Amino acid sequence: MKSVGLIVEYNPFHNGHAFHLQASKEAAEADVVIAVMSGNFLQRGEPALVSKWQRTKMALLNGVDIVFELPYRFATQKAETFANGAVSILDAVGCNSLCFGSESGDLSSFIQTIDYLKEQQNSFNENIKWHLDTGVSYPKALSLAFKQLPDANNYLDLAKPNNILGLEYIKAIQRQKSSVSPMTIPRKNADYHDEHFASATIASATSIRKAIFTDNEGQAEIDQYVPEQTKLLLKEYEQQFQRYHQWENYWSYLQFRLIHSSPSELREIYEMEEGLENRLQGAALVSDNFHKFMQQIKTKRYTWTRLQRLCVHILTNTKKEEMTRHSEKASYLRLLGMTSMGREYLNKKKSHLSLPLISKLASFKEKEINLDIKAARIYSLGIPSHLKNKMLRQEFEQPPIYIQEK
Amino acid sequence: MKSVGLIVEYNPFHNGHAFHLQASKEAAEADVVIAVMSGNFLQRGEPALVSKWQRTKMALLNGVDIVFELPYRFATQKAETFANGAVSILDAVGCNSLCFGSESGDLSSFIQTIDYLKEQQNSFNENIKWHLDTGVSYPKALSLAFKQLPDANNYLDLAKPNNILGLEYIKAIQRQKSSVSPMTIPRKNADYHDEHFASATIASATSIRKAIFTDNEGQAEIDQYVPEQTKLLLKEYEQQFQRYHQWENYWSYLQFRLIHSSPSELREIYEMEEGLENRLQGAALVSDNFHKFMQQIKTKRYTWTRLQRLCVHILTNTKKEEMTRHSEKASYLRLLGMTSMGREYLNKKKSHLSLPLISKLASFKEKEINLDIKAARIYSLGIPSHLKNKMLRQEFEQPPIYIQEK
Numbered sequence: 001m002k003s004v005g006l007i008v009e010y011n012p013f014h015n016g017h018a019f020h021l022q023a024s025k026e027a028a029e030a031d032v033v034i035a036v037m038s039g040n041f042l043q044r045g046e047p048a049l050v051s052k053w054q055r056t057k058m059a060l061l062n063g064v065d066i067v068f069e070l071p072y073r074f075a076t077q078k079a080e081t082f083a084n085g086a087v088s089i090l091d092a093v094g095c096n097s098l099c100f101g102s103e104s105g106d107l108s109s110f111i112q113t114i115d116y117l118k119e120q121q122n123s124f125n126e127n128i129k130w131h132l133d134t135g136v137s138y139p140k141a142l143s144l145a146f147k148q149l150p151d152a153n154n155y156l157d158l159a160k161p162n163n164i165l166g167l168e169y170i171k172a173i174q175r176q177k178s179s180v181s182p183m184t185i186p187r188k189n190a191d192y193h194d195e196h197f198a199s200a201t202i203a204s205a206t207s208i209r210k211a212i213f214t215d216n217e218g219q220a221e222i223d224q225y226v227p228e229q230t231k232l233l234l235k236e237y238e239q240q241f242q243r244y245h246q247w248e249n250y251w252s253y254l255q256f257r258l259i260h261s262s263p264s265e266l267r268e269i270y271e272m273e274e275g276l277e278n279r280l281q282g283a284a285l286v287s288d289n290f291h292k293f294m295q296q297i298k299t300k301r302y303t304w305t306r307l308q309r310l311c312v313h314i315l316t317n318t319k320k321e322e323m324t325r326h327s328e329k330a331s332y333l334r335l336l337g338m339t340s341m342g343r344e345y346l347n348k349k350k351s352h353l354s355l356p357l358i359s360k361l362a363s364f365k366e367k368e369i370n371l372d373i374k375a376a377r378i379y380s381l382g383i384p385s386h387l388k389n390k391m392l393r394q395e396f397e398q399p400p401i402y403i404q405e406k
Numbered sequence: 407m408k409s410v411g412l413i414v415e416y417n418p419f420h421n422g423h424a425f426h427l428q429a430s431k432e433a434a435e436a437d438v439v440i441a442v443m444s445g446n447f448l449q450r451g452e453p454a455l456v457s458k459w460q461r462t463k464m465a466l467l468n469g470v471d472i473v474f475e476l477p478y479r480f481a482t483q484k485a486e487t488f489a490n491g492a493v494s495i496l497d498a499v500g501c502n503s504l505c506f507g508s509e510s511g512d513l514s515s516f517i518q519t520i521d522y523l524k525e526q527q528n529s530f531n532e533n534i535k536w537h538l539d540t541g542v543s544y545p546k547a548l549s550l551a552f553k554q555l556p557d558a559n560n561y562l563d564l565a566k567p568n569n570i571l572g573l574e575y576i577k578a579i580q581r582q583k584s585s586v587s588p589m590t591i592p593r594k595n596a597d598y599h600d601e602h603f604a605s606a607t608i609a610s611a612t613s614i615r616k617a618i619f620t621d622n623e624g625q626a627e628i629d630q631y632v633p634e635q636t637k638l639l640l641k642e643y644e645q646q647f648q649r650y651h652q653w654e655n656y657w658s659y660l661q662f663r664l665i666h667s668s669p670s671e672l673r674e675i676y677e678m679e680e681g682l683e684n685r686l687q688g689a690a691l692v693s694d695n696f697h698k699f700m701q702q703i704k705t706k707r708y709t710w711t712r713l714q715r716l717c718v719h720i721l722t723n724t725k726k727e728e729m730t731r732h733s734e735k736a737s738y739l740r741l742l743g744m745t746s747m748g749r750e751y752l753n754k755k756k757s758h759l760s761l762p763l764i765s766k767l768a769s770f771k772e773k774e775i776n777l778d779i780k781a782a783r784i785y786s787l788g789i790p791s792h793l794k795n796k797m798l799r800q801e802f803e804q805p806p807i808y809i810q811e812k
Contacts, residue, residue, distance in 0.1 A: 251791075252658075252659075252787065252791060253658075253659070253662045255787075256659045256662065256663075256784070256787055257662075257666075259780070259783045259784065259787075259798075260663075260721070260722060260723040260780060260783075260784055261723060262723070265723075285783075285795075285798055285799070286795065286799075287795075288791065288792060288794075288795045289791075315666070316666060317666040317667060317668070317671075374665070374666060377665045377666075377691070378662070378665065378666055381658070381661075381662055381665070385657075385658060385694065385695075386694060388694075389691075389692065389693075389694045392665075392691055393691065393692075
């Protein structure tokens with residue numbers, strides 16, 4: 001059985017994802033699609049619109065066969081770490097290929113860019129340092145530093161987050177000497193960050209979330225951009241838990257945490273830089289919602305994403321020490337769900353998996369998974385009080401989602 | 407100018423308090439009444455119904471001339487520490503006497519009990535230890551141990567919290583070699599812990615709060631038990647902040663804190679005993695309100711009050727180290743309010759005060775007051791989100807309340 005791996009967030013699963021999934025499966029001539037999906041907190045430092053369980057259902061009902069959770073330790077991270085974790089999971093499960101979307105759809109442009117960056121490593125690093133010293137953010141410095149290199153125009157544009165991700169996937173495969181083959185297919189419309197609907201059927205997840213949150217009719221408006229299953233699962237979730245998750249649901253907890261902690265406690269938080277803790281504490285006292293808080297703390301030096309990730313770590317109380325003591329690769333395979341086809345695949349692979357497969361939390365004791373458990377519990381605080389306890393316990397009680405295919 | 411000191415919580419100020427105040431003033435032949443009042447969190451480990459500022463107004467409009475805050479470090483504590491702090495403040499301000507209410511109204515019974523306890527110290531301590539080993543709570547062990555002493559019947563009943571407080575006031579005066587004279591007057595009706603209305607005009611604060619929280623008509627029902635000013639100030643507060651404070655307002659923060667902290671972080675909290683942190687974390691996951699949580703964690707060994715105090719310290723993130731590094735006495739006089747008479751008194755005493763007088767927070771840097779500031783900020787999280795920021799800043803901006811007497 002041939003398998004193709006996808007690295008996803010599905011926040012929520014939309015037509016663009018469905019297109020990418022089918023095209024990847026065809027390109028890879030795969031029988032089985034394996035998704036490595038971020039849990040409840042995402043790469044941009046945001047809570048997912050709906051829980052990982054509901055997003056797993058969306059995936060399985062739309063063509064994915066197996067969903068593994070990308071652990072918190074990798075999911076709410078910069079591209080390099082994110083890629084390391086995701087690739088190591090696909091590798092451990094013996095996945096044949098990893099297929100990601102890109103503007104060009106041309107793998108060689110990625111390989112060439114990586115080789116060129118290796119060649120130019122010294123000047124590139126010097127350029128980055130120089131730009132950082134002017135006070136700009138790291139992604140900005142990276143992109144400016146690259147543009148300064150002599151033949152930069154012949155290579156990928158590092159200002160695009162999707163190109164950075166693609167490069168990091170391939171670099172992770174190379175670094176881990178993985179047998180997973182990288183592949184890329186052209187993306188269809190809609191930029192990653194697009195906030196507006198631009199096509200008749202394909203829209204970015206950002207614009208879909210925006211429609212859901214800004215408009216009472218948002219749910220209706222997104223119908224043409226998401227598969228029927230997504231529509232139903234979103235509605236089901238909202239009925240069950242009375243809301244979708246967004247940062248504002250967690251603002252009072254973040255504010256509380258910032259008010260009641262000492263600066264030295266905050267300095268222990270992962271990604272907290274010296275002095276930033278005072279800025280955050282000051283802003284917490286004068287902001288009455290998350291958005292205003294972010295506007296208060298935002299500077300040229302820190303991107304919005306970087307600060308949001310830091311806020312997630314504050315919320316989950318994730319320490320520097322916890323995030324840095326582990327290896328660069330994942331240490332377990334947390335199975336969130338599978339189809340009957342996915343089960344067949346896993347049964348065949350069972351004895352060859354290079355990492356423990358976790359389908360029940362209660363029977364797994366490795367400390368590293370505590371970060372995922374805590375993240376899930378904190379996530380559950382984002383729904384109304386009388387409903388949250390059900391979700392609090394779900395993390396332990398929920399078996400992997402299973403979808404019997406027709 | 408002769409002054410009498412009262413140690414109070416005024417949660418809220420009621421007719422019993424008014425009676426005690428007038429009787430104390432007469433008994434002490436005092437011109438000025440000085441109250442040392444707990445801040446926003448009280449001795450029983452509860453948030454005050456309304457803020458310390460509103461309770462200060464109640465006090466000043468009902469006959470008190472000066473209100474000092476009993477710092478958090480003393481207020482949310484067992485009787486001995488509570489008494490130490492309060493007495494040291496009255497002493498520092500040169501107050502002539504401290505008048506407390508008691509069943510007997512007979513000071514000699516307190517003095518005799520203290521002398522008797524000194525005599526019997528060894529057997530008493532052994533008895534306490536023996537009872538503690540059976541697994542009962544400390545107050546229970548104390549009262550049982552006392553009853554075992556040969557002539558216990560001739561002395562005060564240590565099962566009554568008010569007797570314990572009175573004894574501790576006198577012991578604190580003796581220990582501090584204070585020149586404050588202890589006095590006691592008989593209490594009028596209503597036991598400290600009474601939950602029901604028993605008299606036509608005097609009711610316990612407990613029963614008044616109960617009426618306010620359990621009944622829509624509660625406000626009307628309490629009218630006969632509180633002065634007109636209390637009634638108006640309670641209404642004003644509710645209009646301004648849309649609610650009264652009780653533990654349930656803070657439950658989601660406490661739950662969040664227990665879920666996101668590590669056991670070792672919780673072990674640093676003041677009054678946390680080894681092993682209790684696990685019990686609390688487990689209960690937080692299965693309880694959907696504060697009352698259910700308390701029922702989960704309650705044991706024979708820990709009184710409800712003791713556990714509530716611990717919960718306040720968890721909420722305010724107060725560490726063992728912070729609470730034990732200071733002297734047994736207060737180190738500042740935080741002025742919450744005064745009448746014109748109170749001002750006259752303070753002007754006269756100004757140069758003789760043995761502690762710094764704080765009327766503006768911004769100009770005082772001593773670290774110890776940070777506990778009070780944090781407690782006030784955490785307290786402000788108990789009102790609706792869009793109103794809390796106003797209260798958050800109040801702690802720094804609010805000058806002492808001033809009431810010009812006619």
